[in-house]
Amino acid sequence: MLLWPVYPNIGVDNRNQWDMVRDLPGGVAGVRQLIQDFHARGVKVFFPTMPWDTGSRDVGTTMHQATAALMAEIGADGVNGDTMDGLPLAYRTASDATGHPVALEPELAFKDDGMLAYNQQSWGYWTTPLVPLVSKWKWMEPRHMVHVCDRWATDRTNILQDAFFNGVGIESWENVWGWWNQFTARDGEVMRRIATIYRAFPDHLVSAGWVPHVPTLHYGVYASEFPLQGSTLWTIINRTDWDVNERIMRVAHQPGQRYFDLWNGKEIKPLIREGYAELSMPMEAHGYGAVLRVDRDAHVANLDATLKRLALQAARPLQSYSSEWKPLPQTMTPVEATPPATSQPEGMVRIPGAVFDFQVHGIEIEGENKPGLDVQYPWESVARRGHVHSLAIKPFYIDKHPVTNAQFKAFVGATAYRPKDAHNFLKHWIDGSPKAGDENRPVTWVSLEDARAYLRWAGKRLPNEWEWQYAAQGGDGRLYPWGNTWDAAMVPAPAKGRELPAPEPVGQHPQGASPFGVEDMIGHVWQWTNEFADEHTRAAILRGGSYYQPQDSYWYFPQAYKLNEHGKYLLMAPSKDRSGGIGFRGVKDALPL
Known part of the structure; x- marks a missing residue:
């Protein structure tokens, strides 16, 4: 199990990759217990390391030392080297020095064959021609475990076949940073049957005598041989569009x-002639086969039970399982209307009702425009990256500026609010109060739940995203609140260092106001809007971008300064969701004039 708590959220503030692990629910103790729960079920747990994370908080030591120390602290079993063409020897040395050595698994092919000596696993981003490729690393070291990977494939037949041919695994990767790429029923059943064979015959699969591409008698059928003393295993794949038998x-x-x-879980009675056995068995189109040869007087442990289990699985042909892939539907958490204001609320701007041309797109770094990516608004049939919709907006009031520390302090003082999950809550305050001089700065380190609690107390609510965009853009589709040309003077100076300075006080850039007079809409702090969820994942839409701009990497959470862009922020728990770069503002419904 590879748990990935860092990208794509890293960069929303200056927390580094190790901070993001420590901010998981329950902190280090909670992560350690989670790993122990996996271990109790026979599952090993890996975490990633990001060599490109050089723009966030300085950890104060080398990357390999920080990673090795954290893995030892939480009891993890391995490290995946994100974007790395082999983890350097320094990771092996640092991990071994902790007394808790972990397996190393780079994402990319080794830049040096010698790395095979201390990188126990790897990913295989392979092309899948008719004739299956042979893993160089497994050929050189049969114990090396490759996980064949194609994260965006919705039909995994090719990577499953390539893995089975090589006697290696696949990176199943059903949750691709919030995009749910579920196995089809057919692919899931294939995985189950392959796993049954792998777990029954693990020693064969690391045989030093592995011979890929042994001859078969059919075009498009390919086999690998895994010999041991007393028995031999063949894994076979059918690349063709027809059955063979x-x-x-x-x-x-x-x-x-x-x-x-x-x-198929049964014994074969081959045709024996001239010192050879001719083996016949049914293989479905784009299907699989596996043969075990057992020598006279040799014993294979649990063979009868394994055959029985495999026969039960094979009773239903693969072609009867659906190969249809569907994106998961999402729902948007409703934003409840407030009692309408009977007069102009202090510190708020009235936004008139209108028919608004809502056009926005998600700026996720990866994923092309696959169905299920980004979010699904209530009027859409499926989540997608680009959104266009005209909708009637009722009049409302919106806070002229983001909620400040002083305003949030008044709420805490009046209600004694303290969230159940309080990790990182108001992390920038001291002894329950904002630092002197910070009173008029936007409040940050508040979760979506914290923001909603404040707004309920204030008689307000979060803006729907289209309300936020209309308040910032007006009706002319401009790119920025002040017009269509970027002007750095209209926003706070960006922070590009490894520390996270406090955001500017609100109201310092009135010239950057929207057509309605709403200020600090972009380039100040990210602002919470709508929440979306599917069966597995929650996310919030953030608007406005941030003054914090970590440097030196393309992979940090991307900015969304343009008014036709939004950020999708994956949610897990308030402890991890709270950020020094995210604030909010409130909305109150209004009566028509």
């Missing part, structure tokens, strides 16, 4: 040897 392979035969069609 006769004379799949012809292998050397010795008297007394028996053959088992593992994929």
Whole structure:
């Protein structure tokens, strides 16, 4: 299990990759317990390391030392080297020095063959031609575990076949940073049957005598041989669009040897002639096969039970399982209307009702424009990156500026509010109060739940995203609140260092106001708007971008200064969701004039 708590949220403030792990629910103790729970179920746990994370908070030591120390502290089993073409020897040395050595698994192919000596695993981003490729790393070291990877594939037939041919694994990756790429029913069933074979015959799969591309008797059918003393395993794939069943392979035969069609869970009675056995078995189009040969007097542990289990799985053909992939539907958490204001609320700006041309797109770094990416508004049939919709907006009032520390302090004082999950809550305050001089700065380190609690107390609510955009843009589709040309003087000076300075006080850039007079809409602090969820994942839409701009990497949370762009911020728990770069403002519904 590879848990990825860092990207794509990292960069929303200056927390580094190790901070993001420590901010998981329950902190280090909670993560350690989670890993122990996985271990109790026979599952190893990996975390990533990001060599590109050089613009966030300085950890004060080397990356390899910080990573090794954290993995030892939480009891993790391995490290995935994000974007790395082999983890350097320094990671192996640092991990071993902790007394808690972990497995190393880079994302990309090794830049140096010698790295195979201390990188125990790797990912395989392979092309999938008709003739399956052979893993160089497994060929050189049969114990090396490759996970074949294609994170965006909605049909995983090719990577499953390539993995099975090589006797390696796949990176299943159903949750691609909030985009749910669920296995189809057919691919899931294939994975289950492959896993049954792998777990029954693990020693064969690391055989030093592995021979890929042994001959078969059919075009488009390919086989690998994994010999051990007393028995031999063949994994077979059918790349063609048709079923095959006769004379799949012809292998050397010795008297007394028996053959088992593992994929279908039954013994094969081969045709024996001239010292060879001709093996026939059914293989579906784009299907799989596996054969075990057992020598005379050799014993294979639990063979009868394994065959019985595989026969039960094979009773239903793969072609009867659906190969249809569907994106998960999302729902938007409703934003409840407030009692309408009967007069102009202090510190708020009236926004008139209108029919608004809402056009916005998500700026996620990856994912192209696949269905299910970004979010699904109530009027849409599926989540997608680009959104266009005309909708009637009722009049409302919106805070002229983001909520400040002083305003939030008044709420805490009046209600004694303290969230159940208080980790990182008002992290920038001292002894329950903002620092002297920070009273008029936007409040940050508040979760979506904290913001809603404040707004309920204030008789307000969060803006729907289209309300936020209309208040910032007006009706002419401009790119920025002040017009269509970027002007750095209209926003706070960006912070580009590794520390996170406090945001500017509100109201310092009145010249950058929207057509309605709303200020600090972009380039100040990110602002909470709508929440979306599917069966597995929650996310919030952030608007306005931030003054904090970590440097030196493309992979940090991207900015969204343009009014036709939004950021999608994955949610897990208030402890992790709170950020020094995210604030909010309130809305109150209004009566028509």
